[in-house]
Structure formats: structure tokens, C-alpha cells
Amino acid sequence: xxxxxxxxxxxxxxxxxxxxxxxxxxxxxxxxxxxxxxxxxxxxxxxxxxxxxxxxxxxxxxxxxxxxxxxxxxxxxxxxxxxxxxxxxxxxxxxxxxxxxxxxxxxxxxxxxxx
Amino acid sequence: xxxxxxxxxxxxxxxxxxxxxxxxxxxxxxxxxxxxxxxxxxxxxxxxxxxxxxxxxxxxxxxxxxxxxxxxxxxxxxxxxxxxxxxxxxxxxxxxxxxxxxxxxxxxxxxxxx
Numbered sequence: 001x002x003x004x005x006x007x008x009x010x011x012x013x014x015x016x017x018x019x020x021x022x023x024x025x026x027x028x029x030x031x032x033x034x035x036x037x038x039x040x041x042x043x044x045x046x047x048x049x050x051x052x053x054x055x056x057x058x059x060x061x062x063x064x065x066x067x068x069x070x071x072x073x074x075x076x077x078x079x080x081x082x083x084x085x086x087x088x089x090x091x092x093x094x095x096x097x098x099x100x101x102x103x104x105x106x107x108x109x110x111x112x113x114x115x
Numbered sequence: 116x117x118x119x120x121x122x123x124x125x126x127x128x129x130x131x132x133x134x135x136x137x138x139x140x141x142x143x144x145x146x147x148x149x150x151x152x153x154x155x156x157x158x159x160x161x162x163x164x165x166x167x168x169x170x171x172x173x174x175x176x177x178x179x180x181x182x183x184x185x186x187x188x189x190x191x192x193x194x195x196x197x198x199x200x201x202x203x204x205x206x207x208x209x210x211x212x213x214x215x216x217x218x219x220x221x222x223x224x225x226x227x228x229x
Contacts, residue, residue, distance in 0.1 A: 004157075035217070043204060045158070045220035091157050101146060101210075102171065103218060105157030 002027045002094050006106035013082045014114050020067075021077045021109045023092030033095040034068070034075045035103070040088040048090070051075065079111075087113045117141070119221035121207050127227045128197055136192040136224045140209030147190050148208040148218060149182055158206050164190060197228045 003026045013019035025034070036048040051059045051068050058066050063083075067076045079086055092106040120139040128134050140147050146165055150158035160174040164184045172182070179197075184190040194201055204225050208218040 037220075043206075043223045043225075045206065045208075047217055047219070050217060093157075101163055102148070102160035102174065103150075103158070103208075104160070108155075108157050 002029075002032075002096060002104050004092055004094050004104050004106040006092055006109050008109045009107070010110045010112070012112040012114060013079070015082055015084060017082055018078060018080045019082055019111065021079075021090050021092075021111070023075045023077070023106055025073050025075065025092075025094050027073065027094065027096070029096055029098065031097055033097070034066075035093040035095065036064070036066070036075075036077045037091045037093060037105075038086075038088045039091060039108075045091070049077065082113050084113050084115060087111055119207055119209050119219055121205075121221040121224050123224060124222065125225045125227070127229065129229050130197060130199060132197050132228075134194050134197055134226065136194075136205050136226070138190045138192070138207030138209075138221060140188065140190070140207070141219055144209035144211050144219075145187070146210045146212060146216070146218075147184060148210075149190070149192050150206040150208065152204040152206055152223070154203070161192070161205075194226075197226075199228050202226055202228045 005024050032053045034051045037045045049061045063080045065078050089108045091108045093103040122137045148163045149161040152158040162172040167187045179195045182192045204223040206223045208220045210216040210218045
């Protein structure tokens with residue numbers, strides 16, 4: 001079974017600065033999908049960014065980008081020019097195209113943005 | 116269009132009671148998922164539907180939990196003889212397909228069993 005680990009329970013960043021959230025995963029599969037979701041206090045999980053394992057190029061969505069290191073099984077999220085609205089819980093998630101369609105989530109990282 | 120909706124937003128019940136949680140997926144999405152999120156943890160998979168049938172129910176913790184999706188759209192998660200340990204946020208998600216498609220989540224139902 002796949003596992004996802006987020007080793008930073010809490011992180012903080014100053015507004016307008018850059019922060020990187022870490023995620024590692026364990027799998028024996030070669031093809032899979034990785035996601036970062038944001039969960040504000042409203043509870044709604046919002047997709048931030050996704051990465052297909054077969055793509056070597058790191059995904060980017062505006063101020064959000066990932067550093068995908070397949071050999072190291074690492075998938076970190078970089079938030080540039082942090083804004084107060086970025087404050088939330090961030091979850092890394094893994095999805096296999098083979099063993100069902102479930103998402104396997106990490107434990108989450110609580111991000112605080114200081115003005 | 117509208118996103119995934121879940122009702123009720125909050126539910127308080129007593130130990131031993133029966134509860135139903137409802138999920139309305141995004142129109143046209145054939146796949147529907149239920150997850151449970153305990154306090155301070157990431158969501159855990161419960162069950163997923165492809166159309167009307169449960170394609171994978173391996174995440175249901177025991178036989179007190181059951182879910183249906185009779186017409187391939189709305190789904191209901193049913194919990195019998197609730198226990199205090201069932202207290203959690205129950206999240207529903209839907210996707211257009213299943214092969215790598217992004218799952219879109221609803222706001223969840225917070226269940227508190229007293």
C-alpha cells in the first residue's frame with residue numbers, strides 16, 4: 001500500500017515571501033498522480049496543483065509550483081509571494097491508476113502567513 | 116456549474132442512533148467518493164462509486180457503515196448504531212472519470228456523536 005508523509009506539521013511565512021512544503025511518498029508503482037490540496041477553515045478541500053508521474057516537467061499554477069523528484073519519491077510545494085489568503089492546511093495526496101481511484105493523503109501541514 | 120454539495124453541514128446525534136449524510140456531486144460526474152477526516156488528520160478513503168455501483172468499499176470500517184447511489188447521482192452515507200469514535204468530518208468528492216481525473220470535494224458534514 002502506498003503511504004504519504006508530510007514531516008512538517010506547521011510552517012509559517014511572512015507575507016510576500018516564499019515557502020516550501022515537503023511531501024514524500026512510498027510506492028512500487030511507476031505511473032501515478034500526485035496532488036496538493038488546500039483546506040481552509042471552511043473545510044472545503046481545494047485543488048492547488050497536480051502532477052502526473054510520467055511528466056518530467058514540474059507543474060506550475062501561478063504562484064504555486066512543485067519540485068517533483070521521482071527517484072527520491074519527493075513532491076514539495078513552493079508558494080511564491082505568499083498572501084494572507086494562502087493560510088490553510090495543505091495536504092499532499094497520491095493516486096494510483098491501478099489499484100482503484102482512492103486518494104491517499106498525508107497528515108497535512110498547517111501554513112500560517114504573517115502580515 | 117455548481118460544486119459538490121453536502122447536507123447537513125453539521126450533525127449532532129446520540130450514541131446508538133442512526134444517521135444519514137447526503138452528497139450531491141457535480142452534474143455529469145460519474146465517479147463519487149466518500150472520505151472520513153478525523154481531527155488533525157488527513158482524509159481517509161471509505162468508498163467509491165462508479166455510476167450506481169460501489170466499485171471499491173474496502174475503506175468502510177465495519178458493517179455499521181453503508182452507502183448507496185441508486186440513480187448514479189446523489190449518494191447517501193448511512194451509519195447505524197453510531198459510536199463516539201464515528202465523530203469526524205465526512206467529505207464527499209466527485210470526478211468526471213476515474214483514470215487520473217481530479218477529484219472535487221464538497222464542504223463536508225461534521226458529525227458529532229455524544
